[in-house]
Amino acid sequence: MALNLVMFGPPGAGKGTQASQLAESRQVPQISTGDILREAVQAGTDLGRQAKAVMDKGELVSDEIIVGIARERLSRSDARDGFILDGFPRTVAQAVALDEILTGREALIVVELSVPDDELIQRLSRRRVCGQCGATYGAADGESPVSCASCGGALVQRSDDREEVVRERLRVYREQTEPLVAFYQDRPTFRSVDGNQSLDAVQTAIGLAIEAAADAARGQSATIG
Numbered sequence: 001m002a003l004n005l006v007m008f009g010p011p012g013a014g015k016g017t018q019a020s021q022l023a024e025s026r027q028v029p030q031i032s033t034g035d036i037l038r039e040a041v042q043a044g045t046d047l048g049r050q051a052k053a054v055m056d057k058g059e060l061v062s063d064e065i066i067v068g069i070a071r072e073r074l075s076r077s078d079a080r081d082g083f084i085l086d087g088f089p090r091t092v093a094q095a096v097a098l099d100e101i102l103t104g105r106e107a108l109i110v111v112e113l114s115v116p117d118d119e120l121i122q123r124l125s126r127r128r129v130c131g132q133c134g135a136t137y138g139a140a141d142g143e144s145p146v147s148c149a150s151c152g153g154a155l156v157q158r159s160d161d162r163e164e165v166v167r168e169r170l171r172v173y174r175e176q177t178e179p180l181v182a183f184y185q186d187r188p189t190f191r192s193v194d195g196n197q198s199l200d201a202v203q204t205a206i207g208l209a210i211e212a213a214a215d216a217a218r219g220q221s222a223t224i225g
């Protein structure tokens with residue numbers, strides 16, 4: 001069965017790490033909106049040129065352009081047997097369009113990584129980045145290291161990992177994501193996973209959630225069919 005997956009998760013929840021591990025173990029592409037947008041702009045496709053014109057004006061790229069770029073990406077052969085979407089959909093309009101794009105394909109599974117705000121604020125405030133090579137440290141418990149293990153560079157806090165900035169990022173995330181969770185949560189293929197555990201435990205929980213959602217999807221299509 002194809003793995004057609006959307007993952008949601010607040011900043012600091014470890015969504016990127018989990019998504020890339022999953023993409024590797026399931027041999028499906030991890031599709032991040034930022035990446036496909038940059039790719040389309042670089043490739044100079046029609047949609048990429050439109051997106052660039054909007055971004056050059058400092059405006060937000062419209063749902064229509066984002067959906068067009070996502071549609072293009074999801075139609076490529078490497079996404080035929082599944083994909084992990086990361087950062088798309090971001091609005092209910094995009095979610096509606098995604099359902100339409102996936103018509104006739106296997107059920108969309110939606111996994112939300114859930115972590116309490118206080119825990120995210122702690123994790124992000126412990127995070128340090130190497131000023132020389134960009135390596136990231138210190139999401140784990142305990143004291144943050146002070147120098148980079150790979151290049152010896154000094155570790156600094158990213159300005160957007162400061163507490164007041166993190167609180168604002170979390171507020172924006174909740175504001176954007178709540179309508180999406182409301183849109184998906186009544187589906188049998190929606191699962192919320194406790195992200196406040198070790199990386200391995202979260203990985204296991206996501207695997208189980210995907211299996212349960214796939215079973216629910218099969219049950220549903222058997223009932224309909």
Ligand SMILES: [Zn+2]
Nearest residue numbers: 130133148151
């Ligand atoms: Zn370094």
